[in-house]
Amino acid sequence: AYLDGSSNMEKVMQRETESMVLRGKEELDQWLAMYVQDAQILALNKVLKGACMSGLPASARRQLTGFFEMDDGLENLFIATPDGLVLADALGGESDGSEGNNLLTIPEFKDNATRTLAGEVWVGEAVFSPDSEAMITLVTAPIRNSEEVIGILGMQVLLSDYTEKFMHTSRIGETGYLYLLDSKGICIAHHVPEIVGYDTAQNDWGRTMLA
Numbered sequence: 001a002y003l004d005g006s007s008n009m010e011k012v013m014q015r016e017t018e019s020m021v022l023r024g025k026e027e028l029d030q031w032l033a034m035y036v037q038d039a040q041i042l043a044l045n046k047v048l049k050g051a052c053m054s055g056l057p058a059s060a061r062r063q064l065t066g067f068f069e070m071d072d073g074l075e076n077l078f079i080a081t082p083d084g085l086v087l088a089d090a091l092g093g094e095s096d097g098s099e100g101n102n103l104l105t106i107p108e109f110k111d112n113a114t115r116t117l118a119g120e121v122w123v124g125e126a127v128f129s130p131d132s133e134a135m136i137t138l139v140t141a142p143i144r145n146s147e148e149v150i151g152i153l154g155m156q157v158l159l160s161d162y163t164e165k166f167m168h169t170s171r172i173g174e175t176g177y178l179y180l181l182d183s184k185g186i187c188i189a190h191h192v193p194e195i196v197g198y199d200t201a202q203n204d205w206g207r208t209m210l211a
Contacts, residue, residue, distance in 0.1 A: 027166045028180070032123055032137075035073075035157050039141040040121060042067065043153040048079050052143050052151030055081075057088035057099065064090040073161030075129055075136055079143065080152040084113050087151070103152065106130055109138055116140040116152045126159060126188040128197060135159040135188050135196050159196070163189045181206075 042048065051060035060079055068077045068090035076098065078089035084104035091098055103113035108127040115122040124138040136156050143151035180189035185201035200206025 028162060031162050031166065032139075035139045035155055036121060036123060036141075038071075039139045039153050039155050042077075043141040043143045048153065049143055049145065049150070051088060052079060052081065053145060055087070060088035061090075061092070064088055073158055075131065075134060075156040075158050076154075077156070078154045080113070080154060082117060082149060082151065084117070084152075086154075103154070109154075112138045112140040112154070113152060116142050117149055119149055126182050126186065129156065131156075133197070159188050163196075 045063060047059050047063045051057055064077045064079070068074055074090075076089055076091050078086050078098065080086045080103055084102045086099050086101050086103065089098040103109040108130050109124070112122050112124045119142050121141045122139070124140075126135055126137050128134070129136045136158055139155040139157055141153045142149045143153055180187070181200060182188050185199060185206050187195055187198045187200060190196050
């Protein structure tokens with residue numbers, strides 16, 4: 001009877017874990033989709049498009065700062081030219097994704113810039129921000145004049161925003177919890193902030209999970 005009960009309990013826990021993992025994936029997809037949609041909408045903004053066409057950033061700065069202040073999930077928000085040069089940002093030049101820097105020379109941002117200049121909306125890999133120790137993903141969308149790509153709209157999205165909004169409420173049993181690893185085994189979301197960025201692949205259990 002004990003073995004039967006133990007087996008049933010394991011099955012219940014397995015189903016609960018699988019359900020939580022599926023829900024976590026759906027929530028992550030929804031969270032990212034929200035920022036992708038926001039980036040696409042902002043890429044249509046007439047003021048930002050006008051700044052890309054004129055090369056004059058003043059009005060774009062005000063717009064970007066206004067949008068940035070409404071979303072505490074962003075580390076920065078910027079527009080860049082077809083050469084990859086950041087024309088205007090929401091922080092007034094206080095980050096790598098800020099005025100005067102070139103996205104094509106920043107390893108964490110280069111892939112996004114290349115793909116978006118080719119016309120793609122792109123969500124980058126989870127990376128350590130070049131500005132801080134925070135884990136971010138860069139979401140970029142092309143700014144177009146008709147069919148021509150005239151700029152890049154970039155959002156530096158804090159992965160801690162996903163953790164705070166979704167993972168803090170995810171529990172398995174009384175003490176279990178979810179965490180998120182990328183394909184390389186780097187922890188990119190965890191309810192204990194200090195663990196974010198930890199490379200699980202340096203341990204046997206981490207390599208087992210990735211196998």
